[in-house]
Amino acid sequence: MNEWADSLEGLVTVDAGLESEFEARLRESSTLAFRVAYGVLRHRQDAEDVAQDAFVRAHRSFRQLRDRDRFRAWLVRMTWRLAIDRWRADRRRTAREEAVDMPQAASLEQQAVAHDRATHLRAAIEALPEKLRIVIVLAAIEEHDIREVARLLGVPEGTVKSRLFLARKALAEKLRCLNI
Amino acid sequence: MPEHLNVQDDDLHAMDREISQLLAVEPSADFAAKVRVRIAEQPMARAAWRFWVMAVIPAAAVLLWLVATTDYSAHDRQPSSVAHADVTLAPAPGNSVQRPVKVGPDAVPNHIRSRGLAAGGWRPAARLQPGEPEILIDPSLTAAVRRLGAEQPTLPEVSPEPSLDPVVVEPLKVPEIADGGTKQGDRQ
Numbered sequence: 538m539n540e541w542a543d544s545l546e547g548l549v550t551v552d553a554g555l556e557s558e559f560e561a562r563l564r565e566s567s568t569l570a571f572r573v574a575y576g577v578l579r580h581r582q583d584a585e586d587v588a589q590d591a592f593v594r595a596h597r598s599f600r601q602l603r604d605r606d607r608f609r610a611w612l613v614r615m616t617w618r619l620a621i622d623r624w625r626a627d628r629r630r631t632a633r634e635e636a637v638d639m640p641q642a643a644s645l646e647q648q649a650v651a652h653d654r655a656t657h658l659r660a661a662i663e664a665l666p667e668k669l670r671i672v673i674v675l676a677a678i679e680e681h682d683i684r685e686v687a688r689l690l691g692v693p694e695g696t697v698k699s700r701l702f703l704a705r706k707a708l709a710e711k712l713r714c715l716n717i
Numbered sequence: 718m719p720e721h722l723n724v725q726d727d728d729l730h731a732m733d734r735e736i737s738q739l740l741a742v743e744p745s746a747d748f749a750a751k752v753r754v755r756i757a758e759q760p761m762a763r764a765a766w767r768f769w770v771m772a773v774i775p776a777a778a779v780l781l782w783l784v785a786t787t788d789y790s791a792h793d794r795q796p797s798s799v800a801h802a803d804v805t806l807a808p809a810p811g812n813s814v815q816r817p818v819k820v821g822p823d824a825v826p827n828h829i830r831s832r833g834l835a836a837g838g839w840r841p842a843a844r845l846q847p848g849e850p851e852i853l854i855d856p857s858l859t860a861a862v863r864r865l866g867a868e869q870p871t872l873p874e875v876s877p878e879p880s881l882d883p884v885v886v887e888p889l890k891v892p893e894i895a896d897g898g899t900k901q902g903d904r905q
Contacts, residue, residue, distance in 0.1 A: 563749050563752060564749065567744055567748050567749055567752070568743060568744060571742070571743070571744035571748065572740050572741075572742060575740060575742050576740050581742065581745075584742075584744075585744055585745060585748060585751070588744065588748070589748070589751055589752045589755055590755075592752045592755075592756075593752065593755045593756055593759065596756045596759070597759070654735070655735065655738075655739060658732070658735055658736065658739065659739060662736065662739075673736065674736075674740065676733070677733065677736040677737045677739075677740050678737075678740055680737065705729050705732065705733075708732060709728060709729060709732060712732070
């Protein structure tokens with residue numbers, strides 16, 4: 538009986554040091570995880586849900602993820618994978634949240650043009666292959682440089698450079714085709 | 718640097734800015750709190766999982782074992798399915814007998830007793846010997862025979878040998894041959 542109680546208590550009790558470290562990671566990386574998920578899902582509630590799920594999984598494996606860089610890389614990859622899974626499971630997301638916060642335009646006409654351009658840009662990003670898509674999303678989030686993106690994805694910087702170049706080229710061509 | 722490349726670079730930078738703006742979203746204020754809540758729910762889930770492992774699975778194993786052994790013993794007793802316990806039969810309507818009659822194996826004639834109706838009383842059926850035919854009696858037929866036994870508790874006495882009159886064989890009478898007669902051999 539004591540063994541049973543001890544095992545239950547052991548499950549609930551978490552190392553205090555680990556817990557404080559995880560709190561720090563949660564504070565500094567929650568925006569990153571949320572934006573990665575939002576880059577795929579374009580739906581705030583779903584993106585939060587996916588990002589929270591990624592943090593819960595990270596907490597389970599936190600003993601192996603105490604290193605900050607390792608934690609962020611793992612979190613980004615896990616969030617991306619979960620978001621892609623969610624996005625594939627529910628394609629209706631593409632019709633969601635078309636309206637985004639646009640910078641204040643001078644006139645209604647300019648607002649309409651900006652909205653159209655943003656819509657087409659999102660569609661063009663969504664149409665990119667996953668490998669190119671994650672690179673351009675990560676580069677846009679928090680203005681990560683190539684080295685940081687390479688670290689997050691666990692790939693060489695040269696690979697990130699070439700993928701970023703291909704992604705930008707594909708996006709520019711698509712937008713040019715639409716005369717936007 | 719050629720002008721068109723500069724323009725392209727400007728376009729790319731503008732595009733990068735636009736993408737950054739598209740993704741410049743912030744999580745809700747209670748994001749971290751929700752994560753903590755979900756993490757706090759995790760140990761309970763693990764405890765529940767451990768409960769299932771430590772309590773339910775052994776119980777299920779015991780149940781399976783019981784089912785397996787019960788099934789085996791039922792299979793073992795299969796031939797006795799034709800044997801029925803003693804039953805108390807109410808008299809048929811119009812019968813003069815007032816009290817129910819206890820019918821036992823002795824009331825059933827030997828030639829229709831099933832394997833379970835051994836002379837020594839009720840006992841589990843013995844295993845069939847190799848080559849021994851299995852005799853199954855329809856339970857309704859058994860019940861009918863019991864009912865018949867209840868109505869006729871004692872079978873009519875049958876004398877071992879019928880009484881026959883002694884056979885009297887009278888002596889054969891042959892008429893005497895006359896003296897004047899000739900024998901067949903004499904004529905020749």
